[in-house]
Amino acid sequence: MRRLPWARTVFWLYVATLMLPLLWMFGMSIRPNDEILGSFSLLPQNVTLENYVTFFTDSAWYSSYLNSIVYTSLNTVFSLIVALPAAYAFSRFRFAGDKHLFFWLLTNRMAPPAVFLLPFFQIYQSVGLFDTHLGVAIAHMLFNVPLAVWILEGFMSGIPREIDETAAIDGYSLPRFFFKIFLPMIRSAIGVTAFFCFMFSWVELLIARTITSVNAKPIAATMTRTVSAAGIDWGLLAAAGVLTIIPGAIVIWFVRNYIAKGFALGRV
Amino acid sequence: MTTSDVPAKVAGSQVAGEVVAPAVPPSASNEEEAPRDVKPKNNRAWWLVLPVVVSVAFTAVIPLMTVVNFSVQDVFTPTDRIFVGLDWFRSVTRDPEVRAAFLRTLMFSAQVLIIEIPLGVLLAVCMPRRGAWVSVALVVVALPLLIPWNVVGTIWQIFARGDIGLGGWVVNNVLGINFNYTLDSTDAWITVLAMDVWHWTPLVALLAYAGLRSIPEPYFQAAQIDGASAWATFRHVQLPRLRGVLTIAILLRFMDSFMIYTEPFVVTGGGPGNATSFLSILLSKIAVGQFDLGPAGAFSLLYFLIVQIACYVFFTVLTRSGR
Numbered sequence: 001m002r003r004l005p006w007a008r009t010v011f012w013l014y015v016a017t018l019m020l021p022l023l024w025m026f027g028m029s030i031r032p033n034d035e036i037l038g039s040f041s042l043l044p045q046n047v048t049l050e051n052y053v054t055f056f057t058d059s060a061w062y063s064s065y066l067n068s069i070v071y072t073s074l075n076t077v078f079s080l081i082v083a084l085p086a087a088y089a090f091s092r093f094r095f096a097g098d099k100h101l102f103f104w105l106l107t108n109r110m111a112p113p114a115v116f117l118l119p120f121f122q123i124y125q126s127v128g129l130f131d132t133h134l135g136v137a138i139a140h141m142l143f144n145v146p147l148a149v150w151i152l153e154g155f156m157s158g159i160p161r162e163i164d165e166t167a168a169i170d171g172y173s174l175p176r177f178f179f180k181i182f183l184p185m186i187r188s189a190i191g192v193t194a195f196f197c198f199m200f201s202w203v204e205l206l207i208a209r210t211i212t213s214v215n216a217k218p219i220a221a222t223m224t225r226t227v228s229a230a231g232i233d234w235g236l237l238a239a240a241g242v243l244t245i246i247p248g249a250i251v252i253w254f255v256r257n258y259i260a261k262g263f264a265l266g267r268v
Numbered sequence: 269m270t271t272s273d274v275p276a277k278v279a280g281s282q283v284a285g286e287v288v289a290p291a292v293p294p295s296a297s298n299e300e301e302a303p304r305d306v307k308p309k310n311n312r313a314w315w316l317v318l319p320v321v322v323s324v325a326f327t328a329v330i331p332l333m334t335v336v337n338f339s340v341q342d343v344f345t346p347t348d349r350i351f352v353g354l355d356w357f358r359s360v361t362r363d364p365e366v367r368a369a370f371l372r373t374l375m376f377s378a379q380v381l382i383i384e385i386p387l388g389v390l391l392a393v394c395m396p397r398r399g400a401w402v403s404v405a406l407v408v409v410a411l412p413l414l415i416p417w418n419v420v421g422t423i424w425q426i427f428a429r430g431d432i433g434l435g436g437w438v439v440n441n442v443l444g445i446n447f448n449y450t451l452d453s454t455d456a457w458i459t460v461l462a463m464d465v466w467h468w469t470p471l472v473a474l475l476a477y478a479g480l481r482s483i484p485e486p487y488f489q490a491a492q493i494d495g496a497s498a499w500a501t502f503r504h505v506q507l508p509r510l511r512g513v514l515t516i517a518i519l520l521r522f523m524d525s526f527m528i529y530t531e532p533f534v535v536t537g538g539g540p541g542n543a544t545s546f547l548s549i550l551l552s553k554i555a556v557g558q559f560d561l562g563p564a565g566a567f568s569l570l571y572f573l574i575v576q577i578a579c580y581v582f583f584t585v586l587t588r589s590g591r
Contacts, residue, residue, distance in 0.1 A: 007394040014391055015408055021427040021466065022411070024434045028426055036432050082319040089316035094309045099587075101317065107579045108328045112527035114548040115568040118338065118555045119331035142327040145320055161307075203416040205530045206548070210556055220418040224534055234432060241419040248414030256406040259413065260474040264516045267586055268478050 022245075028238035036234050051239035061240065064222040067133065069247075071208070071216060072201040074137035079144040079197045080190065087152030088178065092161060102153075105146035109265070113206045116142065124211045131213045139211055140201045147200060147265065148193050154266020155189030192258040195251055202247065219244055332572070338565030356566035366567065368542065369550040373526055376461070376546060380525040381518060383465050388472025388517065389510065393502065395477050406477075409470045417467075421534025424463040428535075449536060453543030456536045460544050463531055468524070472517045479513035480506060519582040523575065547571055 028036060029051050031044045055061045089095070090102060120139055121130075129135030163185075167177040183190070209221040223240050252259075261268045339356050343349045360366055395405050412420070428449055430436040439447040449459040483506065491501045529548035532538065538545035538553070545553075551571060555564035 008396075011391065011394040011396070011405070014394070015405075018408070018412065018466065018470075020434065021423045022415075024427050025423045028432070040431070040437055042434075078323075082323050085316035086320040089313040092307060093313035094307050095311045095313040095317075098313075101321070103580070103583045105320070105324065106583055107576055108324055110523050110527075110575055110579045110582075111328070112529075112548050112551075112571055112575060114527070114529060114551040114555070115335065115572045116328070116331050117552055118561065118564050118568065119334035121556060122334065123331060138323075139327060141323050145323055145327075149320060199414060203418075203530075205416075205418045205533075206552060210552075220416060220530075223418055223422060234426060237422055238426060241422045244416050244419050245414075248416075249411070252407055252410060252414055253403075256403055256410065259406070259410045260471075260478040260513075263413070263471055263520065264475060264513070267516055268475060268513055 025238045025241050028234055029242050031235055033233060033235045051235040052243075054236055055239050055243065061219075061222060061236075064217045065219045065240075065243065067212075067216050068202060068208075068219045068244075071133040071136040071140070071218070072198050074133060075140045075144055075201045076194050076197040078137060079141055079148045080194060082141070082145055083148035083152055083193070084183075084190075085178075087149045087156055088182070090149065090153045091156035092164065102149075105149055106265075109143050109146040109150070111143070113143070113204065116207065117210050120207060120211050130211055131215050131217075133216045135211055136208050136216055136218070137201075139207050140204060142207075143204075144197045144200055148197055150265040150267075151193045151196060151262055152186075152189060152266070154261065155186055155192075159185060188258075192255050192262055195255050196262040199248060202244075335565045335568045335572075338561040339569050340565075341562065343561045352562065356562040357570070360563050360566045360570065363563075365542070366550065369545055369547050372542075372545070373528075373547045376464075376528070377522050377525040379461055380464055380468070381521055383461075384469045384472050384521055385514065385518060387465070388469050389476045389507075389514070391469065391473040392476035392480055393506070395473070397481070406474070409473055412467050412470050413474075415467075417530035418534050420463060420467050421531045424459060424466070424531075425535045428459045428462075451540055453540050456540055456543045459535060460532045463535065464525065464528070467531065468521060472521065475513045475517045476510055479510045483509050515585050519578070519585070523578055523582070526575070526578070 027044055030047050030049065032046055032048050032050060035041075035045055055065075090098060124130045124135050124139065129138065159182075163181070164177065167181055168174075172181065203220075205218070205220040205224070208218040209224075212218065212221065219240065223237060223244075255262070340351060340353060341349045342352045342355075391409070395409070396402055415423070424435075427433040427435045428447075430440045430448055436447055436449075439445050447455050449456040487505050487509075488501065491505050496504070527548050528546055529552065532544045532546060533549055536544045538549040551564065551567050554560050554567060
């Protein structure tokens with residue numbers, strides 16, 4: 001189709017506005033703190049990596065970064081294992097209460113995490129999961145399992161059921177068909193789902209902060225408590241921000257065509 | 269919900285002999301137009317769903333029951349509690365602070381939708397449609413979506429400050445407007461709103477873009493032959509085909525803006541005063557800040573109920589044909 005003459009201008013203008021705050025934070029992260037607070041300048045006068053060095057040498061920082069990676073990875077694996085058979089069931093069969101169940105899953109994805117704060121705090125303490133990686137990974141299944149089921153169901157429904165039937169005629173049992181034929185067929189869908197599970201667990205702050213204190217403290221919580229006696233350490237905060245963007249920025253290229261589909265729960 | 273509809277089906281599914289138009293343009297190609305019969309009924313599929321039910325029971329049902337428990341009791345100590353019926357619900361719905369937060373959150377969601385939906389569509393129309401720039405454009409536009417929410421907060425916390433942030437500095441020193449989001453409630457609101465627009469307009473844009481790309485080329489050729497202007501093409505060819513994706517975009521944006529927590533928490537902490545104290549922020553303050561179990565429980569349930577209703581609308585729109 002023909003494009004409007006000013007379309008390109010509008011688009012790149014938007015991209016510029018979009019990048020500006022990001023680049024500004026990056027600029028902050030490579031300046032020493034006295035320069036940040038001393039005088040306002042567009043470009044850094046003294047480029048330094050000291051904020052990053054601090055991040056990687058202070059165990060309070062890098063260990064919480066590792067904590068986040070550990071529990072998001074655990075959560076991604078759990079969510080996928082639980083969601084794969086369920087998504088297959090939803091996409092292939094009708095069964096008693098299927099629609100209600102499917103809807104109920106959606107309500108958990110949409111529920112405000114704040115609603116679950118109070119019970120999570122108490123339950124995870126009473127069962128000994130408080131302040132553990134496992135605890136956060138399980139808590140985040142609250143929204144990631146429904147998300148994974150919905151996204152996977154969307155992808156699986158795009159695969160014709162004739163394949164299942166042909167395999168059954170060829171003598172494949174359901175588990176064998178599922179692992180040998182079906183899973184390899186939807187591996188890109190699994191990748192996309194894993195990406196979204198990882199991401200939503202990685203960005204969640206409220207629950208993760210509430211059910212941890214020291215041992216499993218997420219990077220997001222560490223970042224919201226950077227106020228020291230000398231005020232906020234802006235340079236270090238910016239460096240931490242840049243570093244937490246990196247995991248998403250690395251994989252974004254591989255999922256670029258599925259981002260809309262993932263956010264729309266597999267419905268686009 | 270009637271029992272005849274099939275949950276969230278793909279293009280070309282047939283229910284009772286009637287072709288159900290897809291709610292959204294399918295991303296897969298349409299080569300498989302052959303009638304798909306109704307899925308077989310098999311209650312043993314429950315075994316496949318069981319792990320999900322168990323895991324969600326632990327992460328959602330048990331906690332919700334606990335919340336219900338809190339909401340109807342006055343808990344003094346773990347062993348000393350009395351049943352108070354609906355008293356907490358009454359006091360919460362009459363609490364001026366809760367009411368203000370509710371209206372504030374609604375207002376915020378409304379403003380978010382009014383700004384982000386048209387802007388997102390505009391952006392989608394302007395995005396390159398073919399060539400090497402497509403991938404680059406997709407990645408760049410999607411970038412804010414993949415930034416951890418607290419970092420989005422941090423980015424704007426820095427960017428909007430008058431002393432060290434480019435945005436705040438420009439407003440204060442170039443435009444000459446006194447802007448300080450930590451002191452002035454209007455400035456705080458604008459900052460949070462700008463942050464949300466920055467953060468989530470890309471989602472609307474990507475959804476609309478996916479919708480636009482699924483429009484077959486002959487539609488545009490026909491419009492061109494008819495001598496339609498760019499606006500007429502947009503209004504009568506593109507916009508109607510975007511209905512499905514835009515419905516999803518509106519509902520997603522409503523839902524997520526209605527439960528916003530992290531970003532304003534980082535930037536303003538709900539202040540100054542109560543200016544940006546949204547429902548989630550207020551609730552978490554009552555719940556884990558003050559440990560008011562009863563009010564927090566009642567508040568949580570009411571909040572959950574509103575989301576349930578919105579969710580039901582969402583589900584109905586997605587699973588019905590939608591047109």
